[in-house]
Amino acid sequence: METVSENRCFGGVQGVYRHKSEATGTDMTFGLFLPEEAEDAPVPVLWYLSGLTCTHENAMTKAGAQAWAAEAGIALVFPDTSPRGEDVADDDAYDLGKGAGFYVNATELPWAPHFKMWDYVAEELPALVTSNFAINEDRQSITGHSMGGHGALTLAMSLQGRYRSVSAFSPICNPTASDWGRKQFASYLGEDEAKWAAHDALLLMAEKGLDIPLLVDTGTNDQFGDLLMTEKLAEAAVKKRAEAAIRLQKGYDHSYFFVSTFMEEHVAFHAKALWA
Amino acid sequence: METVSENRCFGGVQGVYRHKSEATGTDMTFGLFLPEEAEDAPVPVLWYLSGLTCTHENAMTKAGAQAWAAEAGIALVFPDTSPRGEDVADDDAYDLGKGAGFYVNATELPWAPHFKMWDYVAEELPALVTSNFAINEDRQSITGHSMGGHGALTLAMSLQGRYRSVSAFSPICNPTASDWGRKQFASYLGEDEAKWAAHDALLLMAEKGLDIPLLVDTGTNDQFGDLLMTEKLAEAAVKKRAEAAIRLQKGYDHSYFFVSTFMEEHVAFHAKALWA
Numbered sequence: 001m002e003t004v005s006e007n008r009c010f011g012g013v014q015g016v017y018r019h020k021s022e023a024t025g026t027d028m029t030f031g032l033f034l035p036e037e038a039e040d041a042p043v044p045v046l047w048y049l050s051g052l053t054c055t056h057e058n059a060m061t062k063a064g065a066q067a068w069a070a071e072a073g074i075a076l077v078f079p080d081t082s083p084r085g086e087d088v089a090d091d092d093a094y095d096l097g098k099g100a101g102f103y104v105n106a107t108e109l110p111w112a113p114h115f116k117m118w119d120y121v122a123e124e125l126p127a128l129v130t131s132n133f134a135i136n137e138d139r140q141s142i143t144g145h146s147m148g149g150h151g152a153l154t155l156a157m158s159l160q161g162r163y164r165s166v167s168a169f170s171p172i173c174n175p176t177a178s179d180w181g182r183k184q185f186a187s188y189l190g191e192d193e194a195k196w197a198a199h200d201a202l203l204l205m206a207e208k209g210l211d212i213p214l215l216v217d218t219g220t221n222d223q224f225g226d227l228l229m230t231e232k233l234a235e236a237a238v239k240k241r242a243e244a245a246i247r248l249q250k251g252y253d254h255s256y257f258f259v260s261t262f263m264e265e266h267v268a269f270h271a272k273a274l275w276a
Numbered sequence: 277m278e279t280v281s282e283n284r285c286f287g288g289v290q291g292v293y294r295h296k297s298e299a300t301g302t303d304m305t306f307g308l309f310l311p312e313e314a315e316d317a318p319v320p321v322l323w324y325l326s327g328l329t330c331t332h333e334n335a336m337t338k339a340g341a342q343a344w345a346a347e348a349g350i351a352l353v354f355p356d357t358s359p360r361g362e363d364v365a366d367d368d369a370y371d372l373g374k375g376a377g378f379y380v381n382a383t384e385l386p387w388a389p390h391f392k393m394w395d396y397v398a399e400e401l402p403a404l405v406t407s408n409f410a411i412n413e414d415r416q417s418i419t420g421h422s423m424g425g426h427g428a429l430t431l432a433m434s435l436q437g438r439y440r441s442v443s444a445f446s447p448i449c450n451p452t453a454s455d456w457g458r459k460q461f462a463s464y465l466g467e468d469e470a471k472w473a474a475h476d477a478l479l480l481m482a483e484k485g486l487d488i489p490l491l492v493d494t495g496t497n498d499q500f501g502d503l504l505m506t507e508k509l510a511e512a513a514v515k516k517r518a519e520a521a522i523r524l525q526k527g528y529d530h531s532y533f534f535v536s537t538f539m540e541e542h543v544a545f546h547a548k549a550l551w552a
Binding site: 007008009010011014061062064066067219221251252253255256257258260261264 | 283284285286287290337338340342343495497527528529531532533534536537540
């Protein structure tokens with residue numbers, strides 16, 4: 001593993017690291033914030049999964065999460081959103097291929113060789129960061145934005161027992177019914193829609209419920225609101241009596257100005273569960 | 277004036293606006309954060325001047341200042357660092373021409389026609405924002421980073437009475453003696469070094485002192501530390517008995533990870549003066 005950069009940040013270290021990934025068969029880059037407390041003992045960790053077009057860098061520089069993570073004494077991991085490199089398949093559209101991995105393991109060509117983002121984020125990267133850094137693997141929570149909110153929700157619902165809490169900013173809640181989802185799942189997973197269900201937060205909620213606290217924030221002025229289908233997740237969460245807060249925030253849109261505004265509350269929400 | 281974008285942010289609005297500038301003879305773009313309080317009455321304003329290579333956007337998205345400005349009920353202005361456009365002279369170096377206006381009025385060719393950043397930031401933009409937005413022109417303070425720290429210091433020392441407080445993150449303190457300064461002043465102002473002195477914070481401090489509170493933070497690991505000459509400003513400020521805090525922050529470098537870490541304290545420092 002190679003250190004790309006390390007910067008002092010809120011008393012801790014904001015690092016960027018690159019490693020050869022077995023899951024994707026490419027070099028992968030991720031950001032990791034370690035609070036000062038990690039100098040003494042392993043700390044809890046909050047995963048942040050990013051949205052379409054993002055790399056490891058967007059949230060690391062724009063979400064303002066380090067201020068609150070430092071205060072709470074927890075680490076932050078910022079994975080990339082897809083494999084990268086000249087050998088990696090891509091598409092001209094912003095929402096397919098590079099920057100748009102959708103946190104699934106692709107089974108279809110040309111995507112299957114490298115687009116294994118589920119395995120990367122669910123298995124390989126957690127093993128890497130918990131074995132190489134002062135991170136307590138028993139205290140993990142997860143959040144994300146948009147496509148990354150979809151990733152956070154589906155990982156938390158599928159890997160029950162892994163995370164202590166889950167939150168999302170403007171997540172894609174029902175991708176099997178959305179233009180942010182149907183095209184990508186058809187491309188990555190094939191036309192058989194039965195295989196898509198494992199990657200749809202609404203369907204997972206309706207089937208399994210959720211036994212950890214859930215917090216979702218979405219702006220009332222989200223320009224992609226119709227693609228997110230927050231109302232369906234709200235309905236399913238209430239039906240399942242999940243410990244959930246699904247909040248609509250007046251006047252906010254889909255941007256990082258929205259994400260950064262509510263980051264303090266999301267980190268505090270996770271810190272409560274992580275330190276319980 | 278054209279609205280480029282407006283995003284809800286920490287209860288207020290982060291806007292980006294474009295206008296024809298008389299000072300530079302070009303279109304200029306700036307960011308403006310207005311806290312919720314501006315809906316009811318004019319609010320104090322903190323100017324943030326950016327460093328080399330930056331546009332209006334860098335600090336607006338990476339410095340995390342809106343969180344604290346919203347808490348303090350003050351506006352933030354993020355000007356660009358130079359004129360832009362195809363007609364505007366430029367240089368291959370990152371530290372001359374576009375993105376590197378150095379907050380002076382160029383008198384030399386090819387820079388003189390458009391590089392009037394002093395007039396733009398000291399006169400034109402303040403008139404524009406105070407007449408078009410709910411900003412109290414009697415309550416202004418100023419800060420900046422690196423080249424923008426130089427700008428903030430020289431504006432505050434030259435326009436005594438304008439600002440209530442001044443701060444800087446890793447400012448260029450003595451540009452007439454630095455490779456970040458000599459090349460640019462020779463290009464923009466000509467070879468007569470007597471004309472440079474009005475744009476050197478150290479020389480201004482030694483000559484005039486400063487009658488408003490000053491706060492400077494610079495990292496002990498700043499990779500450009502030798503170019504900044506913080507030690508000379510510290511010496512001059514103490515000699516002049518200026519109300520100043522010149523702080524060296526252990527382990528921090530020149531990046532926005534450093535700036536964002538200490539932004540809360542800088543905004544609080546200014547808020548105290550702005551609301552006094």
